[in-house]
Every structure is written in C-alpha cells, then in structure tokens.
Amino acid sequence: MNNTSKLIETLERSPKSKKIGKLIKLSENESAVDITNQFERLMGVWELRWSSSKSPVLNYSPFLNNFQILDLKKSRALNFLSPKGLLGKLLSTNILAKLDVIDQKRINVTFEKAGILGPHLFGKSMVFLSEIKKTQTGWLDTTVLTDKLRVCRGYKGTTFALLKREDLQLADFFNPIYN
DSSP states (O other): OOHHHHHHHHHHHOTTOTTHHHHHHHHHHHOOOOGGGOHHHHOEEEEEEEESOOOGGGSOOTTEEEEEEEEGGGTEEEEEEEESSHHHHHOEEEEEEEEEEOSSSEEEEEEEEEEEEEEEETTEEEEEEEEEEEEEEEEEEEEEEOSSEEEEEETTSOEEEEEEOTTSOHHHHHHHHHO
C-alpha cells in the first residue's frame, strides 16, 4: 500500500490520528498534480477530514458537516458548515467564492457572499446570503489529487486534507442559491 492509500485509509478511519501530517508529506512527495488537466477530478463535494489549523471550524468534527464544494466549470466554490442530523437540514453557514485557476497547483479564491442556507419551505429555498463588503482573497495550492483525496495548502499556511463525497452532488448545494 502506498502512502497516499495509507493517508486515505487513515482519514476515513482515524481523522484525528497523529500520523496524518507525516503521511501528507510522504503523499506530496509521491504526487504530481496538474489541476489544469484534472478539472473533472477536482470538481465535486469534498469533506474536510483533517487540517493543521487550530480553529474548530477548520478542523474535522464528528458532529459537523464541513464541506468544500468546487464547481470549476462555473468558477465557483462554496464552503459549507452545518451540524449533522436534523438541525443541519434546517441551518447551515456558507461562504460563496469565485475561483480562478492560476497554474498547475494554484487556485485564487475571492470570497463574495456569506450567510445562511435554511430549509426548503413552500416550494422555495430559504437563502440569506449577503455580499462581503470588503474584498477578501486568498489562494489554495493543491498538492495531492486523486479520485478520493485532495490535499491543499492555503495562503495562511494551513494544510487541509479532504475526501470526496460521491453521495453528494454540486446541485444539492448550488441550486438553492441560484434558483
């Protein structure tokens, strides 16, 4: 089993494992990423399973859905955070962003709107997103990318490890916003 497979297995079974940081470095050494030729692989719903951040909202919790939804064909992304279970179906916090692919690894991110997605009531989705007044930008470098795993490093130095959720679709998240 190669290091990337070990990393995927560890993220699935033990997302708080102390081995993850080392496995990420080993996987990065084995990986050749060119997102300009891997759009289809990059698109989809990604679940945050590990982060080097100390912030609770940037780390894995068994009680939260913490997703990053990427739609590169439409140059957009959504950071989605909600409690798991019934409460999560009623309320989520979200940040909508514009994406620009810069090179083989880097994506520039411009945060555009933030707010809440509520439940679907009376045939309408309850969406409360407002423009972010002061422009906030950043970037992510993708350092490992497979059909199941994405590792990226952010402009503030944080490393993220995410697993693809094949059971969730882009439309599940973007349709309530744009319809």
